Amino acid sequence: MTQQNLTDEPPTHSHQLGMRLSSTRRGARLARQLAVQQFTEWTGLAHDSDPARAVALVTAELASNAITHGRLPGRDFRLELLLLPRAFRIEVTDTRPERCPGRPATEPASPDVPWGRGLLLVEAYAERWGWHGRDAFTKTVWAEVARPI
Structure with a gap:
């Protein structure tokens, strides 16, 4: 549930x-x-397990x-x-490095507004998340969902 702007490499993965x-x-x-399918295949957990639902929500956001x-x-x-020793890491790389995610709002958006909750949900369901610029043309936003070991 922490946000970081990291430039280091992701942890070792299997x-x-x-x-x-x-x-x-x-x-x-x-x-x-695809993320849910891969998560359940790698971990053996059911599609309707709480960790799989968290992977679905975080990946969707x-x-x-x-x-x-x-x-x-x-x-x-x-x-x-990436399947890490204690987490499942989801990385999404896009083509707008100048549009970096900020801290999520502390209060959710008004119920009448259909947007503005994405990073708040990521913050709630991920153990850690952050972003880094890969090069001058892309950025990667990542999140790690805890998995039972």
């Missing part, structure tokens, strides 16, 4: 999967489905932010999944 997806709602939906705030026409986003 499994990794990465892919490019279209910067569309369909691409974001596919990212969520990161992917949604990538296609909403980090999109350039004709450019995809990248989803990277």
Whole structure:
């Protein structure tokens, strides 16, 4: 439940999967489905377990932010999944490095407003999250969801 702007490499991992997806709602939906599928395959936990639901929610928010705030026409986003010793790490890389995520609002948005809760949800469901610039053309936002060991 901490946010960090880290430039160091992610921790050692035992499994990794990465892919490019279209910067569309369909691409974001596919990212969520793939993350849950991979999480359950690697951990043996059920799709309806609390950790799998947290992975679904966090992935959906990161992917949604990538296609909403980090999109350039004709450019995809990248989803990277890593199984760490104590967590499942979700990384989403987009093409707008100048649009860095800030601290989530301390109060949720008004119930009448359909946006403004994404990072608040990530903050609530992830053990840690943060972002870093990979190069002059991309940034990566990542979150780690705890997993039973």
